[in-house]
Every structure is written in structure tokens, then in C-alpha cells.
Amino acid sequence: QKNLSILPPAQIELARMLVEMGQSHLFRDWPDPGVDDQEKLAFFDQIKLLNESYPGGLASYIKTARELLEDSRLGKNPFDGFTPSVPTGEQLTFGDDSFINFEETGIKEARKAAFVLVAGGLGERLGYNGIKLALPRETTTGKCFLQHYIESILALQEASCGYVEVMCPRSSSGGCRTEIPLVIMTSDDTHARTLQVLKSNAYFGMASTQVILLKQEKVACLADNDARLALDPKNKYRIQTKPHGHGDVHALLYSSGLLKKWRDEGLRWVLFFQDTNGLLFNAVPAALGVSATKQYHVNSLAVPRKAKEAIGGITKLTHADGRTMVINVEYNQLDPLLRASGYSDGDVNCETGYSPFPGNINQLILELDSYIEELSKTGGSIKEFVNPKYKDASKSAFKSSTRLECMMQDYPKTLPPTARVGFTVMDTWLAYAPVKNNPEDAAKVPKGNPYHSATSGEMAVYRANSLILKKAGIHIDEPVKDVFNGQEVEVWPRVTWLPKWGLSFAEVKKKVGANCFVSQPSTLVINGRNIHLETLSLNGALIISSVDSAEVRVEGAIQNKGWTLEKVDYKDASFPEEIRIRGFRINKVEQLEATYDQPGSFTLKPQ
Numbered sequence: 001q002k003n004l005s006i007l008p009p010a011q012i013e014l015a016r017m018l019v020e021m022g023q024s025h026l027f028r029d030w031p032d033p034g035v036d037d038q039e040k041l042a043f044f045d046q047i048k049l050l051n052e053s054y055p056g057g058l059a060s061y062i063k064t065a066r067e068l069l070e071d072s073r074l075g076k077n078p079f080d081g082f083t084p085s086v087p088t089g090e091q092l093t094f095g096d097d098s099f100i101n102f103e104e105t106g107i108k109e110a111r112k113a114a115f116v117l118v119a120g121g122l123g124e125r126l127g128y129n130g131i132k133l134a135l136p137r138e139t140t141t142g143k144c145f146l147q148h149y150i151e152s153i154l155a156l157q158e159a160s161c162g163y164v165e166v167m168c169p170r171s172s173s174g175g176c177r178t179e180i181p182l183v184i185m186t187s188d189d190t191h192a193r194t195l196q197v198l199k200s201n202a203y204f205g206m207a208s209t210q211v212i213l214l215k216q217e218k219v220a221c222l223a224d225n226d227a228r229l230a231l232d233p234k235n236k237y238r239i240q241t242k243p244h245g246h247g248d249v250h251a252l253l254y255s256s257g258l259l260k261k262w263r264d265e266g267l268r269w270v271l272f273f274q275d276t277n278g279l280l281f282n283a284v285p286a287a288l289g290v291s292a293t294k295q296y297h298v299n300s301l302a303v304p305r306k307a308k309e310a311i312g313g314i315t316k317l318t319h320a321d322g323r324t325m326v327i328n329v330e331y332n333q334l335d336p337l338l339r340a341s342g343y344s345d346g347d348v349n350c351e352t353g354y355s356p357f358p359g360n361i362n363q364l365i366l367e368l369d370s371y372i373e374e375l376s377k378t379g380g381s382i383k384e385f386v387n388p389k390y391k392d393a394s395k396s397a398f399k400s401s402t403r404l405e406c407m408m409q410d411y412p413k414t415l416p417p418t419a420r421v422g423f424t425v426m427d428t429w430l431a432y433a434p435v436k437n438n439p440e441d442a443a444k445v446p447k448g449n450p451y452h453s454a455t456s457g458e459m460a461v462y463r464a465n466s467l468i469l470k471k472a473g474i475h476i477d478e479p480v481k482d483v484f485n486g487q488e489v490e491v492w493p494r495v496t497w498l499p500k501w502g503l504s505f506a507e508v509k510k511k512v513g514a515n516c517f518v519s520q521p522s523t524l525v526i527n528g529r530n531i532h533l534e535t536l537s538l539n540g541a542l543i544i545s546s547v548d549s550a551e552v553r554v555e556g557a558i559q560n561k562g563w564t565l566e567k568v569d570y571k572d573a574s575f576p577e578e579i580r581i582r583g584f585r586i587n588k589v590e591q592l593e594a595t596y597d598q599p600g601s602f603t604l605k606p607q
């Protein structure tokens with residue numbers, strides 16, 4: 001009460017609100033006015049930020065927290081009244097006619113798309129000290145995830161413009177001036193470093209105005225079942241905060257005004273994706289094609305899921321009152337839900353060797369008009385959950401403070417039954433290889449389940465590219481098995497290409513001839529748009545680069561000592577962290593490097 005005198009009027013209101021919401025403990029140890037006044041004002045600056053960055057303000061946060069904490073204490077099932085079953089969705093097979101058609105449709109639609117990358121997470125499970133977006137997607141070229149994502153979006157942008165027969169929606173003077181927007185959601189943990197990576201690399205070729213960073217704020221931590229806010233143990237004038245989850249992206253997009261701007265510019269789709277899936281853009285064109293063809297309001301990308309794999313399961317939930325929804329059930333909730341619904345074995349594989357529930361890879365495609373309509377009602381707030389770790393079975397105290405969380409894939413939960421919510425399943429090898437687990441945890445993953453590590457993420461890129469080339473008609477040697485950081489993986493030829501070389505399967509097929517061969521120890525880096533592998537027979541390393549105005553045909557046999565993989569122990573601190581976590585480094589022994597930096601037609605034909 002005494003300290004109110006030092007506060008400006010707006011802060012006094014906040015102080016009253018806190019007291020009314022049962023938060024008097026925050027001020028219990030405050031000295032009289034005149035002592036620590038600056039710290040007290042700083043405390044209210046933080047309260048103001050917490051209040052403004054949560055839809056409905058802190059009072060609403062505390063109220064919801066109390067309700068959810070009580071449900072948790074009582075052990076209430078969040079799916080009460082719902083019965084789970086396996087939903088049906090669009091199942092795509094890479095390279096068949098329908099896949100190729102969906103890809104073509106998707107590429108046409110891409111000029112009406114905006115991309116949203118959620119990258120506020122630090123990746124504690126990976127134990128990497130930098131931001132995950134700056135990690136190399138593969139170490140043959142060393143290009144980081146962010147570069148690959150941006151180059152993929154730019155490739156889509158260009159390919160999509162090729163389909164513009166009439167005027168592009170963003171051009172007032174004719175011709176196509178499409179610039180597909182890219183929003184990156186950051187947090188205090190990642191914002192400065194994301195911006196620095198972008199700036200120091202000239203936005204990887206994207207216009208800087210095309211990239212928009214939206215920073216999510218953390219939320220207040222809760223100390224007990226009464227939702228009393230937790231003070232920082234080292235600073236009584238500071239509330240402890242933690243991330244609120246990727247679900248924040250919807251409220252941030254809505255409040256930024258971007259959605260309406262995009263609609264006014266003629267856009268139709270918003271594609272959400274995560275920070276470390278090096279295969280995702282293999283799936284984007286076809287998935288967007290499915291959305292457009294089926295007119296889905298929501299389309300989630302999925303892959304076959306191994307039971308207990310740390311990805312959510314797409315599930316049909318039918319309520320006793322007849323309501324149904326197709327929604328992600330998060331990996332930690334799927335097993336208890338199944339057990340409580342008569343599946344006594346819980347989350348187990350069926351006769352196919354996979355869980356019957358498709359795995360959510362959190363790539364969502366939302367149709368913009370219906371998204372705006374829904375967000376106009378909700379403001380973008382997403383159903384939250386709380387996951388306190390209790391000290392004991394009495395559930396009266398927590399081991400450490402907790403907070404409310406929300407997930408972006410819970411967006412469909414508030415949609416009306418008329419909403420067209422679908423999902424698209426693709427092969428895992430093509431679409432999904434995240435980098436989330438540190439080497440020790442990855443090595444402990446049950447046999448047969450994916451490691452989701454830096455090792456498996458990189459090997460998956462080579463595997464996918466090799467399989468795509470194989471499907472296109474190139475003879476590719478079988479992989480060998482090897483063990484890195486305690487994880488057994490298939491090692492395929494190290495094939496990488498620029499997204500604009502092979503954005504779709506149809507595009508790859510156009511650029512490879514039938515009589516090509518790549519041996520298993522080989523490395524093939526394709527660094528240019530118009531490079532045609534006519535009769536290449538590669539046993540070694542070929543690094544070929546060209547400007548867009550050069551047409552290059554590659555013919556004949558290339559043989560050299562190539563690039564080899566050398567094992568690196570993850571505990572060996574003499575190597576940089578991004579190398580250690582994958583368990584190998586690339587030793588560039590010998591290669592043929594060919595660069596075409598002038599316009600014209602060329603043939604690379606080694607003697």
C-alpha cells in the first residue's frame with residue numbers, strides 16, 4: 001500500500017489487479033518507499049509487458065491457470081467424453097501421377113502463399129548452444145537450415161511466377177513481382193541471433209523486406225496450485241518467466257495485422273513450419289496442391305508414426321454428444337488417452353509396424369480467409385494446457401515452477417464442425433527428419449524408432465536425395481550401414497542440390513538422363529539451376545556450380561578419391577559443437593570442381 005505513492009497511475013491499476021487476483025505475496029518483502037524504488041518500477045515494467053503480451057491480460061492468464069491447475073490436480077482427462085479412432089486422410093505416394101499433379105498445382109498456388117517459421121525454441125533436448133536455424137542441414141555444403149528454407153521459398157517463388165498467365169496478384173504493372181513473405185517467430189532466446197544470421201548473410205538472397213520477425217514473449221511462471229506468480233529466487237523484483245509454446249504464433253500474426261494485409265494482396269494460404277526439418281520442402285508443393293484441390297481450411301502434414309515416437313498422433317475424436325474433430329493428440333497424451341478408451345496396450349504399433357495414428361510433423365497449411373474469420377473471434381488465443389511436475393502424490397506442491405503452454409497445431413480445436421480439416425500423409429524418408437535429440441539420448445531411442453538427431457537428420461538428406469534420383473532413373477548404389485555417436489544409420493551417396501535445381505519431382509526428372517550412375521562413397525553437389533546429368537558415372541566427388549544463364553550437360557565418367565566421412569566422438573571438444581553432435585566430419589580428399597559463371601551452353605566431359 002505504502003509503495004503505491006511511487007508509481008505512475010497506470011502502474012497503480014496493475015498493482016490493484018495483482019492484489020485482487022491473489023498476488024499480494026509479490027509485494028510481501030518490499031521495503032518502504034525510498035529503498036529500491038528503481039527496482040520496483042522495473043518490476044512494474046515487467047508486469048506491464050506480461051499483461052500486454054497475453055490476450056486478455058495477466059488477470060485472464062491467472063484465471064485460466066487456476067482452472068487448468070485444478071483440473072490437473074484432480075487428474076481430469078482433457079479428452080473427457082471423447083473416443084479416439086484412426087482418421088482417414090490423403091495418402092500420397094512419391095513420384096506417382098497424383099503426386100506429380102499435386103506438386104504442379106502446389107507450385108502454381110505458391111505465389112498466393114505466405115510462410116511462417118516458428119523458431120522461438122532453444123532446443124534444450126539437442127543441447128546445442130547456438131540457434132537451431134543456424135545449424136548445418138548437412139555438412140557437405142555446410143548450408144544451415146535457414147539458408148535452405150529461404151532458398152526453397154525463393155525457388156518456389158520463381159517457379160510459381162512461371163505459371164502467371166495473367167497479372168500477378170502483387171503486381172500493378174503487369175508481369176510477375178511475386179515476393180512470398182516469410183515470417184519468423186523468434187523469442188528472447190533466439191531473436192538477436194536469428195537477426196544476426198540473416199544480416200550477416202544478406203538474408204540468403206531474399207529481400208530484407210520480405211522477411212518479418214515477430215518476437216514471442218515468455219509468460220509468467222506459477223509457483224503453486226493457486227496460480228501464485230513465481231518470483232525469481234535471485235531477484236524479488238522479477239517474475240520468473242518461461243516460453244509459452246509455438247501456439248503463440250497465431251495471436252502474434254493476428255495482432256501484427258499481417259493476415260489482413262496478405263488477404264488484401266490476394267494471398268490465400270499460410271504455411272507453418274518448424275526449425276530443423278531438412279526434408280520439409282520436398283513435401284511442400286504436393287501438400288499445398290492437396291490443400292488447393294480439396295479446398296481444405298486446415299491441412300496438416302503427417303508421416304507414418306512409430307509408437308512412442310515423440311511426435312503427436314493425428315486422431316479423430318468423437319464426443320458422446322456426436323461432435324467430431326480431427327486433431328493432433330500430443331505424444332505424451334496419446335498413450336493415456338488410448339488406455340482410458342479401451343485400448344489396453346496404449347500407444348503400440350499395429351501389424352504394419354507403425355502406430356495406426358499418423359504422426360503430426362507440425363507443417364500446417366491454413367486457408368487465409370477462414371483463418372482470419374476464426375481469429376477475428378478468438379484473437380488468436382489457443383487452448384492452453386499446464387504440465388506441473390508435482391513433488392509427491394498429494395499434488396499439493398510443485399518440484400519447480402510451471403506455466404501455461406499452447407501449441408500451434410491446436411488451432412482447429414475451436415473451429416466449427418463445418419470447417420474442412422484434413423491431413424496429408426507422405427513417406428517419412430521424403431518429408432520428415434528433425435534434429436531434436438542430443439547424441440546420448442538419440443543412442444537410447446528404442447531400436448527401429450527414428451533418432452531425430454543431427455546424425456540422422458543429415459543422413460536423411462542424402463537418403464532422400466539419392467532415392468529421388470533413383471526414382472528419376474539414375475542408378476544409385478545401395479547404402480552401407482555405419483555407426484556414429486552410437487547410432488546406426490544408412491549412409492547413401494552424399495547428394496545435395498540447390499532447391500531451384502530440383503524443386504519438384506517433375507523438375508528433377510527433366511534434368512537427369514537414364515544412363516547415370518553414382519557409387520555409394522561418392523559426393524555430388526549440384527549448385528546451379530540448369531545442370532543436366534546426361535550420362536554421368538560418378539565414383540568420387542563432383543562439385544558443379546553454374547549461373548542461371550548457363551546450360552551445362554554432364555557426360556562421362558568421373559573418378560577421384562572423393563570426400564570421406566571421418567568419425568568424431570561427441571565428447572571430443574577439439575571439434576566444433578555442430579560437428580560433434582553428428583559424430584563425423586567430412587574429409588575433402590579429392591574432387592572435380594567445375595564452375596560455369598558465364599552465360600552459354602557447356603558440356604562437362606572429363607577425359
Ligand code: UGB
Pocket residue numbers: 118119120121122123185187243244245246273274275276310311312313328330331360361362407409434436
Ligand atoms: N517453438 C517456438 O517457436 N516457441 C516455443 O515457445 C516453443 C517452440 P519443439 P516438440 O513434428 O517434430 C512438436 O520443441 O515438443 C518452436 C509438436 O508439438 O521441437 O518436439 C521451435 O523453435 C509435435 O506434435 O516441439 O513437438 C520449433 O521450431 C510434433 O509435431 C517448434 O516450435 C513435433 O514437434 C517445435 O518445437 C514434430
